[in-house]
Amino acid sequence: MALWGILVVFFILIFLGMLSFHTWVVKTTVCRLQKPHSPACTIVHISDLHGRTRFWNGRISRLINRWQPDLVCVTGDLTSRSEQLTHVLNELGRIESRFGLFFVPGNYEREERRFLRKRKFATAEYEQLREAWLSRMTVLENAAAFVQIDGRPVMLYGFDNSIYGNERNNVPDQSAFMDHSNGTAESANPAPLTVFLAHSPRIQRFIRQEGLAYDLLLCGHTHGGQVRLFGKTWGVYRDVYTGAKTDSDGSVFYVTRGLGTVKLPFRWNCFPEITVFYISPVADKSGVEKHSEMQEFS
Secondary structure, eight states: OHHHHHHHHHHHHHHHHHHHHHHHOOEEEEEEEEOTTOOOEEEEEEOOOTTOOEETTEEHHHHHHTTOOSEEEEOSOOOSSGGGHHHHHHHHTTOOOTTOEEEOOOGGGTEEEETTEEEEOOHHHHHHHHHHHHTTSEEOSSEEEEEEETTEEEEEEEEOOSSTTOOOOOOOOGGGGOOOTTSOGGGOOOOSEEEEEESSTTHHHHHHHHTOOOSEEEEOSSGGGSBEETTEEOGGGTTSOOEEEEOTTSOEEEEOOOSOOSSSSOOBSOOOEEEEEEEEOOSSOOEEEEEEEEOOOO
């Protein structure tokens, strides 16, 4: 009996160690995209922190800064409880991004979890939170931002689907990108790169209904299922794609596994994720060239 007891404890400790490893080690997914006439740039995508900023292989800022990003996109759910916001924003403030951080709110920007219950924020509370986000990031709530990288414009548009049905099509038309410096139509230069941000991947249906075109769509929300068994996602998000998906027109839709946890305080076979997109201009093809994962403990 003593031997069986020792073996049971041994296997329980192994299981708990593996559970912790899957929860507290961030994997970095690297995607190389080729987009005609795009500026060469590096975009980092994170989502669903739920208050977590430190992992076994480093702080979020260190894991991101090593890639020297041009743009960092954050697609919602910074915290699970409002008191976590200060330390999350302090950590985001350590991120070194050439053109800044761009943020769209998630459902946990509209509510917080208290034990087993959720509490919705009042309008005044939401506005206070918004002021705090603005101290560290550009907030895109059904709004666009424009960045010039090496003389070429990039548009980032954030859909606010932190509440389903709140998303709006305020995407600027093509003329917003054009250079009319000499007053002729021939001088117009269309934007080479369009990046859409949203918290929930359900936004794809809205984008299709509106007939909107994009190069890269970044979402989170699902945590990749958070617990994956036999290589599959179970539960409410079992039919939602995780990772990169290239459409027939070369546009790339990416749903990240996110970083934190919700409801269950652990992950299994679904590591926390930071995604790095290397985007380069080419003349003859577009899409995902390479997709790999790595983790480091330096």
